[in-house]
Amino acid sequence: MTQDVHSALATNFERYEIREQLHDVPPHAVYEVRVDGRRAVCKVARGDTADPETEAAVIHHVDRHTDLPVPSVLAAGEGYFVASWLDGLPADDEVPSPDETDAAYARALGSSLARLHDATAGTFVRPGFPRADSGDGDPLAVDARDRWVGVVQGLLDEFEAYLVDTEWVDPVREVRTLVEDYPDLFAGAGDPVLCHGNALPDHVGFGTDASGDPTDIAALVDFEHALVAPGEYDLWRTAIPVFGRPGADAPRPALSAFRAGYESVRPLPDGFERRRDGYRLVNLASYFVALDVQNGGIGPDERPQADGMADVVSETVGSIRDRRV
Known part of the structure; x- marks a missing residue:
C-alpha cells in the first residue's frame, strides 16, 4: 500500500501546505503540513506493512481516554492520517x-x-x-x-x-x-x-x-x-x-x-x-x-x-x- 500526501490532504482540507518531510523510513513517510491554517503532521503509507489508519484509531483512543499528551487526529483514511502538531519531542x-x-x-x-x-x-x-x-x-x-x-x-x-x-x-x-x-x-x-x-x-x-x-x-x-x-x-x-x-x-x-x-x-x-x-x-x-x-x-x-x-x-x-x- 502507498498513499500520496497531496491526495490525503486534498481529500480532507480546503487549504493545505506541505512544509517539510520529517521522516522517510519505510514503511511510512511523515510530513510537517499546515491544514486550514493550523500546524499538523501527515503520515502516509509507503509499503505493504504500513497501516496508518489503525495507528490513527489507537491515537484517537489514547487522546480520548487518557490524560497523556498525544496528538489529536484531524483526519484518517486508507493509508494515511493527519494529526495536530505536538511540541515537546526531542530534536x-x-x-x-x-x-x-x-x-x-x-x-x-x-x-x-x-x-x-x-x-x-x-x-x-x-x-x-x-x-x-x-x-x-x-x-x-x-x-x-x-x-x-x-x-x-x-x-x-x-x-x-x-x-x-x-x-x-x-x-x-x-x-x-x-x-x-x-x-x-x-x-x-x-x-x-x-x-x-x-x-x-x-x-x-x-x-x-x-x-x-x-x-x-x-x-x-x-x-x-x-x-x-x-x-x-x-x-x-x-x-x-x-x-x-x-x-x-x-x-x-x-x-x-x-x-x-x-x-x-x-x-x-x-x-x-x-x-x-x-x-x-x-x-x-x-x-x-x-x-x-x-x-x-x-x-x-x-x-x-x-x-x-x-x-x-x-x-x-x-x-x-x-x-x-
Missing part, C-alpha cells in the same frame, strides 16, 4: 542513546508507560491486535485472542509469512517452535492493556526541572506497533533495547530505575524477570522484519547485524530448552 540531536540514559530519564519513562497502562486497564477483555473500525463511536477495535500466547503466536506467524522467502525466516521459526512447545512461556503475564509497542527515546518527550532532569511526560507519538497486551510486553519492548544489554545477566542501573518508575504507578505481576527471555525472542523476531522493511531487504551491509541476532536467538532458545529439561 534528532537531542535523542539520548542507550549509553546516555540515566536513572532520572528511566524513571520518567517507566512511570509514563505505567500511566498509559493504568488508564486503559479494564478496557479490554482479551488481548489482541488493534484495528480501525469504520463504524460509529470509538474507531478502535481489537482482533482478540483467548490468551496472550495466542497473540504472540499470531505475531510470529506474521513475521514468518513476511520473511518466508528469505533465509531469515529460520530464526523466527525457531522462536515459533519454542512457543508451540512451551505455551506456558508467558503464563502469568497479567491482564491486557493498551501497549504503545515502541516507546523508544525518539518517540517520547519530557519536561525538565531546574537541574535538567526529566519530569512529566510532554509528548508521546508513533503508535504504529501498538498492541492490546499485558503491560510487561511494553516494558520489555523498551527495556531490552534501551536499558538492558541483550545477553547480559546483570541489568544496567537504569533498568532498575525504569522498573521502579513503572511500579510507582502500578505493580508488575510475579514472574516479570522470569519471562524476560521470551520477550527478548519475540523482539528479535520482529527486528528481522524491521531490518528488511527499512532497508528494502537484508543485504550485505545489514548481514552482520542479522547474523548476530540469529546467534542470540539460537543461544536464547537453547538456554530456555535446557532450563525446561
Whole structure:
C-alpha cells in the first residue's frame, strides 16, 4: 500500500501546505503540513506493512481516554492520517542513546508507560491486535485472542509469512517452535492493556526541572506497533533495547530505575524477570522484519547485524530448552 500526501490532504482540507518531510523510513513517510491554517503532521503509507489508519484509531483512543499528551487526529483514511502538531519531542540531536540514559530519564519513562497502562486497564477483555473500525463511536477495535500466547503466536506467524522467502525466516521459526512447545512461556503475564509497542527515546518527550532532569511526560507519538497486551510486553519492548544489554545477566542501573518508575504507578505481576527471555525472542523476531522493511531487504551491509541476532536467538532458545529439561 502507498498513499500520496497531496491526495490525503486534498481529500480532507480546503487549504493545505506541505512544509517539510520529517521522516522517510519505510514503511511510512511523515510530513510537517499546515491544514486550514493550523500546524499538523501527515503520515502516509509507503509499503505493504504500513497501516496508518489503525495507528490513527489507537491515537484517537489514547487522546480520548487518557490524560497523556498525544496528538489529536484531524483526519484518517486508507493509508494515511493527519494529526495536530505536538511540541515537546526531542530534536534528532537531542535523542539520548542507550549509553546516555540515566536513572532520572528511566524513571520518567517507566512511570509514563505505567500511566498509559493504568488508564486503559479494564478496557479490554482479551488481548489482541488493534484495528480501525469504520463504524460509529470509538474507531478502535481489537482482533482478540483467548490468551496472550495466542497473540504472540499470531505475531510470529506474521513475521514468518513476511520473511518466508528469505533465509531469515529460520530464526523466527525457531522462536515459533519454542512457543508451540512451551505455551506456558508467558503464563502469568497479567491482564491486557493498551501497549504503545515502541516507546523508544525518539518517540517520547519530557519536561525538565531546574537541574535538567526529566519530569512529566510532554509528548508521546508513533503508535504504529501498538498492541492490546499485558503491560510487561511494553516494558520489555523498551527495556531490552534501551536499558538492558541483550545477553547480559546483570541489568544496567537504569533498568532498575525504569522498573521502579513503572511500579510507582502500578505493580508488575510475579514472574516479570522470569519471562524476560521470551520477550527478548519475540523482539528479535520482529527486528528481522524491521531490518528488511527499512532497508528494502537484508543485504550485505545489514548481514552482520542479522547474523548476530540469529546467534542470540539460537543461544536464547537453547538456554530456555535446557532450563525446561
